Amino acid sequence: MIDFKLDPKAGVPFYRQIIDQIKYGIATGNLKVGEQLPTVRSLAVELKVNLNTVSKAYKELEIQNILETQLGSGTFIGNIEVKVSPKEKKEKLQGICREFLTIASSYGFSLNDMIAELNTMQSKTNQ
Amino acid sequence: MIDFKLDPKAGVPFYRQIIDQIKYGIATGNLKVGEQLPTVRSLAVELKVNLNTVSKAYKELEIQNILETQLGSGTFIGNIEVKVSPKEKKEKLQGICREFLTIASSYGFSLNDMIAELNTMQSKTNQ
DNA sequence: TATATTGTAATACAACAATATTACAATAAA
DNA sequence: TTTATTGTAATATTGTTGTATTACAATATA
Numbered sequence: 297m298i299d300f301k302l303d304p305k306a307g308v309p310f311y312r313q314i315i316d317q318i319k320y321g322i323a324t325g326n327l328k329v330g331e332q333l334p335t336v337r338s339l340a341v342e343l344k345v346n347l348n349t350v351s352k353a354y355k356e357l358e359i360q361n362i363l364e365t366q367l368g369s370g371t372f373i374g375n376i377e378v379k380v381s382p383k384e385k386k387e388k389l390q391g392i393c394r395e396f397l398t399i400a401s402s403y404g405f406s407l408n409d410m411i412a413e414l415n416t417m418q419s420k421t422n423q
Numbered sequence: 424m425i426d427f428k429l430d431p432k433a434g435v436p437f438y439r440q441i442i443d444q445i446k447y448g449i450a451t452g453n454l455k456v457g458e459q460l461p462t463v464r465s466l467a468v469e470l471k472v473n474l475n476t477v478s479k480a481y482k483e484l485e486i487q488n489i490l491e492t493q494l495g496s497g498t499f500i501g502n503i504e505v506k507v508s509p510k511e512k513k514e515k516l517q518g519i520c521r522e523f524l525t526i527a528s529s530y531g532f533s534l535n536d537m538i539a540e541l542n543t544m545q546s547k548t549n550q
Numbered sequence: 551t552a553t554a555t556t557g558t559a560a561t562a563c564a565a566c567a568a569t570a571t572t573a574c575a576a577t578a579a580a
Numbered sequence: 581t582t583t584a585t586t587g588t589a590a591t592a593t594t595g596t597t598g599t600a601t602t603a604c605a606a607t608a609t610a
Contacts, residue, residue, distance in 0.1 A: 301529040307439040309567060317529050324531030335586065346569045351588070368577025368586045389532055391433075393540045394447050396523040401450035404505035405516055407545045411538060413520045418534050436597060463557065473599045478558070495556045495607025 298326050300334075302343050306395065310345050314353035319362065320388070322373060323380040333363070333371045425453060427461075429470050437472050441480035446489065449500065451548055460490070460498045 298321040302313050321327035333339070336354060340347040354371050357363040364374040380388075400410050425448045429440050448454035460466070463481060467474040481498050484490040491501040507515055527537050 298531075299525070299529055301525050303526050307435040307443070309434055311567080312434045320530040326531050336588090337586080347587095348570085349568060352567090354587080365587060366577075367575070367588075370577095370586065388530060389527070389536060389540050392523065392527050392530070392532070393537060393544060395443070396519070396537075397541075397544065398443065398446045398450045400516070400519050402446070402503075402505065403507050403515055403519070404512075405519075407541060407548070409516060410520065411541050411545070413516050414524075414534060414538050414541070417520060417524070418538070421534070438597080462555080464555085474557095475600085476598060479597090481557080492557060493607075494558075494605070497556065 297331070300339065300343055302345070310343070311349050311353040311356070314339075314343075314350060315357060316388070318353070318357060319378055320380060320385075322362065322378040323385075327373050329373050329375050331373045333373070335370060424458070427466060427470055429472070437470070438476050438480040438483070441466075441470075441477060442484060445480070445484060449489070449503075454500050456500050456502045458500045460500070462497055 298317060300314065300317055302310055306313070308316075318327065318333070327333075333354070334342065336347050336350045340350045343350070354363055354365065358365055358371075361374055361376050362378055363371050365371045397407060397410065400406075425444055427441065427444055429437055433440065435443070445454065445460070454460075460481070461469065463474050463477045467477045470477070481490055481492065485492055485498075489501055489503055490498055492498045524534060524537065527533075
């Protein structure tokens, strides 16, 4: 299972963010074949969006055979290889980090500040 | 000056992409206070979008005091002052870092991935 | 001064995004 | 069997995004 998170500041439509996170979840192995996803209603509540928005994301992924839905039971990860190219991955990470830097910079923080803080966070997780 | 590029596949509105690139340019130092931006019409031609789209981006940045416009001459990078009390600084940086770690995690990226990318970004700014 | 350039405003239009609401059919569970 | 849960469908509504077009006022330039 993955922790869904919507970023309202990203400018990316919500249903697109949901689609991307599921795709990346499968590609990175955090979501496995046959695994059940949250129900459209529960995820809608969790993310505080309309159920149509979640439904739209699931539906589009079903068309791509990435998800399989069983009416009455739920939505599951399909048996298909989802490959996110290294280039795509890199661009996604870049996009997140650029937004990160832009915001941090607007508060007067530098790249060094950010790296230092993340290193601190990391050393604490290793305890 | 920046090399503006629009990615139609990104799902991010064009005017948002323009805004993001200007903000990022300022954050990295590629755009400096007082520097003139392309005219609304020239950038619209370059990016193959309507002049209203560029105008919307510039207008929004002017509202945020990031740009200054002079009718008849052009649009320029404004002199933005950051005000965050030193007291709140540490907490602010932590909050920003936590939020972006959560976002990165939702796409399967780790703390190490982020640190690596930020280090890459830093090495490029030193060139 | 006359002309071109600049940002801006206003209107109309089409497509998309997100919500709200209601309802239905298939499945699971009591 | 009855009830609840599941995904789905349909409709309406609001706001956003992007284009197209015309026009205007301030500034710069010839």
